[in-house]
Amino acid sequence: MLKSIAVTSSLTLAVLLSGCADTAETPNSPGAGTPASPGGTTAAGAFDCAPYEAFGDLKGTTVTVYTSIIAPEDQPHIDSWKPFEECTGVDVQYEGSKEFEAQLLVRVKGGNAPDIAYVPQPGLLQTLVKETGKVVEAPAETAANVDKHFDPAWKGYGSVDGKFYAAPLGANVKSYVWYSPKTFTEKGYEVPATWDDLMSLTQKIAADDANAKPWCAGFGSGDATGWPGTDWLEDMMLRTAGPDAYDKWVAHEIPFNDPQVATALDQAGAILKDPKFVNGGFGDVNSIATTTFQDGGQPILTGGCYMHRQASFYAANWPEGTKVAEDGDVWAFYLPSNNADEKPVLGGGEFVAAFADRPEVKAFQTYLSSAEWANEKAKSTPNGGWVSANKGLEIDNLVSPIDRLSAETLQDEKAVFRFDGSDMMPSKVGAGTFWKGMTDWITGKPTNETLDFIEQSWPQ
Template identity: 25%
Template sequence: MTRLLRVLLAACLLALVPGCTSDAPDPLVVLGPWTGEEGVAFEAALQRLDDGTGRTYTYEGTRSLRETLVSQLEADTPPDVAVLNSIGELTEYARRDKLRPLAEETAERAYPPWAPTLLVDGRRRTYWVPLKVDLKSLVWSKEGTASDDPTWCVGLASQATSGWPGTDWVEDILLHQAGPDRYEEWATSRLSWRDPDVARAWTTWAELLAGRSGASVERSLTTSYEGTSGPAGPRGLLDSPGFTCTHEHQSAFIRYVYAGDDIRVEPSARFLDGRAEYRDAFEVAGDMAAVFSDDPAAQELVERLSSPAGRQRWRAEADPAVRPLFPNTTGLPSTDPANVTEQEIDILLNSRAETLCFDASDVMPPELRDAFHRAVLEFFRDPAKKHLASLLQQLETVRVQVDEESADTPSFRPPENICANPGG
């Protein structure tokens, strides 16, 4: 080899000479909320996808998902695919023409209530599909603990989004007291925050948690929803030092901190002073994939991730405590429970539930959701009725302002149907 050829080859390897770079396309970027063991499992499943095109994938997992995505959109460097748990945020991105409607085959997997259609320029379209789901409306306790007079664990801290464990309480109570129709009106901003049904949900929460000392209140405001940390990671509120509580109101995802066999899970309805006819209504959440790129491979990626094969691959990569859950829908495989707790959750989600309603705060526009988070923190510290009236008035003011701003886009309509029968 001549000296000139060696120099040219070295230059090509360093990508210094035009025309020497590889023709291979850049990796598709997936932005998502999973870190730790969940992130490792999802990334492993992602890397094992075989689409026959030679495309590769880069996963970016972050707990600051909204801030990261907003920053990328402002810099005009969005991910190809992003996975979000907020229908309110996804709706805003669709309104601003940042999302691409899903391909027909993928849209068929966008079952309610996780992926309601949006009306855009006179056409109903699907803009996201759930990759995994979570069942809320659950209460956790230790085996052998009496359930007649529970002492509630409460941890409201969660980095920048502190307060959401409290909004989950208010939402679940309203669902079981006022029913799915009323819940849906409220979640989609068609019901005033000063409505008696809404106010009653807040006061019921205060009554259920009554008698807490000032020190207990402050500890709950500063303690993570995961509980305290030990050598092996989060211990869960039921196992955390300083907490003498017996029951915890939390979503199915919290099972990852309760790996033993001494924790039981049951529906929350009987604890919430609700009505018998709404006993089998459940609040749910989910992580939905949306396409931000015009690259056709991004659509193909979401199609594969949401397919039966993609789901099975993900479950195979994940440890039992963080295995994703899916509802049974036509053409999709049923969940193979990893343990007794997951089996119980699977039964509630896929056999017992008569109505599923998406997490109300995650349906709300981000400004209203954030105000809701702050309000429950303030109310938890001071649950006086006069203070509650002031907080509800503030939230109503935000709701009206957001509605007025959304009226500037008459060709766009946000989702209204966020409660659905589990069978679709």
């Protein structure tokens, strides 16, 4: 889906920084002075090879991996596999392609499937399973890791018709509001704990500063223009209707133009369509449609606006030299819910799909679903730009403050995670009429007409 391509490109920008630095060896990596024996267990304190012995003697075998992540951003992934390769003797071969989403289905149908693919949307996984029949169910060892280390919702996103195929890999959090800690301190503003607090703050900023706006936003993204608006609606659905209604909406068990959806869109409109509140640094409400999502939050640095709702990967869009930290030039707070005791979290991620059931492939799937891999990947990404929803990930292994914040959000006991809705809808809707509908809505189309337009496009 183009939206996911747009989002992934932003996430890739974040990972880009990590790919440009040499990866330091870590104390618990077999490459750090502790020899590992393929098929055996390394010395005390080193990477534990024992979980992979059950798959037999794998020395001399090969596993191919196909992803959308290209050089140099691929290097942290390649480095994160070293303990597995040294333990097992498996040679993991990486192939990254800008044409991944267009070519994966073609390759699978044509008999040229990779052993493993990193799939960025549950919707694409569904298509691969149903249209090709070539996706192999995940082994029991992988399923056990997912049951142990992930919120149950993640296993559901990697399942099709009740069968578990793909373990989650990386993740991103979308329910954030970017702001300037320094400006908030100077103005005496506090980070809001509830939606009412957020609206009160919005109104106060509008009254206090005649030369700026409380919010800035951008829906522009080339052919994918409109996707940031879908995120706004999805976040509002989670807050006003709740996770259960959100699930029914995404699955079309309630129509797209259900009254609950209208309530959610109007709540987004209470900010985005009020000229007193937007669009700081760019113009009127209509300017949101033409302002790119990359530019959307930049006026926070120049005083044009105070807040910008965008995902964790937006950290990559600040100018070089910008300090992204709780005491820095910019930082992010959780987009509050109606109730401070509730914490719905909107996000995205990738999933590991296999097209072969050889022992070495199963062993590698199991490694990628483990807490050991999540921590190795964090250590292999020394400049940040990556996080996982794996609860075995040790937050101290993440060097980027925003990555640590994301991990803390995902691991919060109150957090109720839901995957980006448009990525799970039929592509005609999720990457088509939903984008267009949100663009038309922000430029003046009424809520009911917008939702009717999208509902009428849903495949029968």
